[in-house]
Each structure stands twice: as C-alpha cells, then as structure tokens.
Amino acid sequence: MAATLSRAVDVHCTLQPTSDSNRPFFLTSPLIRLPNRRRFFTISCSSSSSSRSPPKPPPDYEDIHPQNPSLSDQLKSLSTTLLNQTPQQAQLLTKPKSTWVNPTRPKPSVLNLQRQKKSQQHLYNPQVRDLKHFARKLDECENSEAAFMAAIEEMPHPPSRENSLLVLNSLRQWQKTLLFFNWIKTQKLFPMETIFYNVAMKSLRFGRQFQLTEDLAFDMIDNGIELDNITYSTIITCAKRCSLFDKAVEWFERMYKTGLMPDEVTYSGVIDVYAQLGKVEEVMSLYERGRASGWAPDHIAIAVLGKMFGEAGDYDGIRYVLDEMKSLGMQPNLVVYNTLLEALGKAGKPGLARSLFLEMIELGVTPNEKTLTALVKIYGKARWGRDALDLWERMRSNGWKMDYILCNTLLSMCADLGLEEDAERLFDDMKGSMTFKPNSWSYTAMLNTYGSLGNVDKAMKLFDEMSETGVEVNVMAVTCLIQCLGRAKRIDDLVRVFEFAMERGVQPDDRMCGSLMSIISYFEEGKDVDKVIALLQQANPELVSFIKLLEEEKTSFETIKEEFRGIMRATEVEARRPFCNCLIDICRDGNLHERAHELLYMGTVYGLYPGLHTKTPDEWRLNLRSLSVGAANTAFEEWMRTVTKVIEQKEELPKLFTASTGAGTHKLAQGLASAFESQVKRLAAPFRQSEEKAGVFLATREDIIAWAQLKAPSLAITS
C-alpha cells in the first residue's frame, strides 16, 4: 500500500562510514583484525561443512600476520593486555558466570548458559499463592506512597529474601515494583543482591522506563553490587524497547570493558541492536567473535541475522545464514522460517521463498499467520496473484489460523494487483465472519483497489459505508480516495471528502500532502488547482509557501536552498523523495526548468536519490527508477549536460551509456519507460531500448559524441 502511494522505496543498505573514535570497542582493538564482510563470506562458504571454530582467517591475513592466533586467543590477549583487569576478571572471559547454574547439570561450557526450567509446583503451594495474591493487591492499590505503605502491612508472610523476591517478581506495575524494591531495601533484613535489581529492572523494562532502569544500574555501581550478564542484557533490551539504541550500545561497551563476557542471550540481544542500527559490519564482527569463542548461536541469533540481511535486501547474507544453520546442524524453527521467508521476499527471491515454504511444510512445521502474511506479500510483489489466492484456499481447507493482518495483507495484495473480484469476495467473507469484521485497514485496502482501477463511484460508496459503520476513518483511507478522485479530476468531491475528514478529526500526514502535491502537478493552472492548493494550505502551509517561492522568478538559489532544507527536515524520511519528485514535476509543468534542476541537485545532495548515477570505466549508468517523470527528465538532461562538458574538455568517456527506467511492473512506475522514450525522441538522443532487458536504454560512445556535438547546446537553453 505504501508503495502504491509514494513510489516504491528501494531498500538501500547504507553502511555509514564510522569514524574510528565512534567505533565500538571490539572493532577498534588493535589486536583484532576482523575479516571484512566479503571475505567473511568466502571463508564461511569454503568451510561450511566443517566445524567453524576456530575460523580460518582470510589468506591475505596470514600473509600479513604469519603467526596469527585464533580469534578466541586474540580475545584472551585482549582481555589480559588491554583491560588491565584482575585475574578473577580474566577468569570471567573463559568461564562466564551465570548467577543461576543448575548444580545437577554438567558445568556450562564457554557460553552455554543453563537455564532453569520452571516448575508448576507453585500452583499447589499455599504460601506462594498467598504471596501472589498479595502482589495483586499491591498492584491494585492507589498509586501513592501512603496507600502503598498501608497495603504493605497486609503482607501475609514475613518479608524473607525468598518471599520478597517472589513478590517483587509478581508485581506488574513498575511504580509498585519500585516502591516495593525501595521498601525491602530500607528493611535491611538481608543484603540486596544482584537478582533483586535484575527483577526490578525487568518490571521497569515492561513499563518502558529506561531512565529508572539506568538509575538502578548506577545505584548498583555506587553500592558495589555486581552487574551480571542478566543485568546488562536487561538494561540493553530495555534501551532497545525504548528505541534508545545508542544507550544499548553504550551499556554493551561498558560491559565489555569491565571484562564480562557476553553470554548467548546478550550476544543475540546486542547483535539485534546493531542490526536495527543498520551496522552490518559490527553485527558480523560480533557474531564472528562469539563463534570464535565457542558460542553456538541459537534460533534467535539466526533469526536476527536473517532479518538484518532481509532488511538490506542482501541475498548473499541470507545464503550465509542458511549455510551457517547447515554447518551448525540446526533445524529452523517457525520463527526462523518466518524471518527467512520474509528476508527472501525483501531480497527479491520469490521462487526461493516458495521452496523454503514447501520445505517447511515437508518437515511438518505448521505455518502461522506470520508465515502466510510473509508469503502473500512475496507472491503479491512477484505479481503471482494466482499463487497467493491458491494459498488462501489452502489456508481455508487446512484450517490454518487467520487474523486481521493476514486478511488485510491479502486484500492489499488484491489492490496492488488490481484483482477487484477477489478483493470483493474476501471483503464479503470478512463482513460475514464473526471474528474479523472489516476494520479500517480492510476498508483502506478495498478503497485502494477501487481507486487504482479508477472505479471512483464504488470507492465513494465504500467510503460512505465506512463512515456509517463506525469504522475509524483514517488518514490512509482518505488519502487513497483523494488520490483516486484527483486522477478522475473530480475536484469538488475531493474537496468534500477532505473537509469531511477534517471534521472527523483526521490529521493530514506527509503522505496525504504528497498526494495533494502530485494532484497539483497533474493540472494546468486554473480554478481546480487553486482548490487543491487551498487544501494543501490547510494541511501544510509551509509547502504552499515553498511552492510559491519556487514560482517566484526573483527568488535566489540561496533562499531556495535554505527553505528546501527546512521543508525536508520537517518531512518524514520516507516522504522526502516523493516530495522532491512532486516539487520537480510542479516546476516543470510551470516551465521552470532551471528550478527543477536546482531541486534535483538539492535532492541529490540530501541523499534522496542514492545511486542515481554510477560510473565504471566501461559504462556510465543513470538509474531513474525511483524518480517521477519530471524528475527523470530533469536527471536525464543533467546527465547529458555533464557528458557534453566532458566531451568539450576532451576527457575519457566509457564505451556504453545505460539509462534504466524499470520495466514498470509497478503500476505507478509503468509510465516511466514510455515517458523516457518520448523525452529521448524529443531530444533526438541516441538511446535505444535494450532487447534483452525491458526498461533499460542503451547508447554507444560514438553515437553520444556525434549527437552531443550537434544537439547538446540546445539542452542548456530550452530545457
């Protein structure tokens, strides 16, 4: 759906160049030279069948460091030489200490933490029951210290260490946890150990109270209470849940520097933090380090890696994860399958996703709603409507579980593929079902189906139905309808729908503004444009002022630059490129070609068009796939201007010039190839549609030079 409204946003794996001073501790250490990613894959592929510990270093590394120690040895020297720690601390590196090791089990190996199985006995233990009941009472009492102190008098059993822990761990409200924690602290019946802090932090994390969690940690440090792996992983995951990724990293580094070796849970948690920050290099280093020190990654770590590579659309990475599982002898579980399916979808491998799905069924793993949602998305994106609908049938006959997200994903896929009848059938099914009546997402998907097919009357009728049945009228649904009405040039209806939405309290967002702007760019000047501009004025007055400024001939480039920056700063990241595209279109429609070039320039400077232009000695490429028609034309002119300059200065040119517009499987992108073709024709430029690949245009150096000498001067003047 998002892709329909603002042109498909490509996933760009942007690995930020990190300056050395900002690098994580484990990457800056001079003793450790971790393989870079490319090399990393080479290693893992060649040794995929053997055990991976210690990993074989890349060949050139051996050349440079003839006596290279294994990574785990390196880790050891890191701990003893760099960290200045006591022998006990050094011990921690090889024998991580868990506060809870079951003595009846064998001693844990390096990172293999034994976890305590939970027993069910408490259900029959009256004392436990009393204390849990008491905890419930505390939870329910008024949130004031006085009320709490009164309630605490009722504690049914003495506040011994064990009883206190039980109560502390049974409280649900973080406020109560904190009050109870402080109370047992002041009772001084026993010393406060690490576990009391850990349990309290768990509750604070549930309440998303990072600051208070951190305060507790500082309290531990002040009072000389040891922070263990559980403490650190709780702090880290709390930061993560509060989206404070930097804090998560900061605490991980702090742990590392104290010489504490991360255990399996902390590893997975931190790897996830780095993955969410898009720091692929850090993730791989940490993963490799863990592996080198004897860590056997579990399903969770594998899922985290799979998700990360999926987000980056990195198929090599996904392959690597699959190989890793094979070499670990690991059978994927449901979550891992789900993650990998989705990752394969994002990497554009629908066929492989389907085989993986079949494998999973073969092995008797029952798919859940998330599995099916992922598959429907993949099939939809691949335009395999039939497969997705077959899957739907299969779900119904097998009685696989359904939920809202799955239904709505199916509906949305129907919208993207223009499967009106199937969408209607599914929508009617939902209306007839007891559990999943259409909600605002369902209505939005349905509106999008009608809208993209230009079925304006059905869309309007459905919108009326939506507002009458009490389903929340959301900004997305309104945007779909507005887009549809705009394209049908039914501006008075559009205005009515907009005003109605405002009365219903809908908050216009950037995507809606983008829609309004794109409608503005469809029209010639006149009454209709003024009406849409008036709506944009209500939704985002700054944008209207900026458009006026663009149209003002005397506005200086400096001013445009300044204002453009302000606009983009205030715009959600995913809406920035569509905004810039629309603004360029508006300029071109208003014959403000130089302004369009200025906007494109600034868009490029702000990174809105990554990979627009790439060069190799043999080939120069222009990738127009995320651009609007106006922006694409502007970019092409700019490209040809550059080429002309290069020719004038008699510099090297490549043999081949390539411009890709995309084949247009996506409905909004469809026009780009033909628009490009007519632009090329208008300029008489020597680009020809490639015969092997749709949506790719080629020109040779000789043709370009001949053309540039004849025609190019006109580029600067007329366009």
Added chain:
DNA sequence: ACACTCCTGC
C-alpha cells in the same frame, strides 16, 4: 511472572 535476560507479519 514461585530467580532473571534474546527473535517473526498490514
């Protein structure tokens, strides 16, 4: 959730 920490979809 009788002592704890990590992962999946509109």
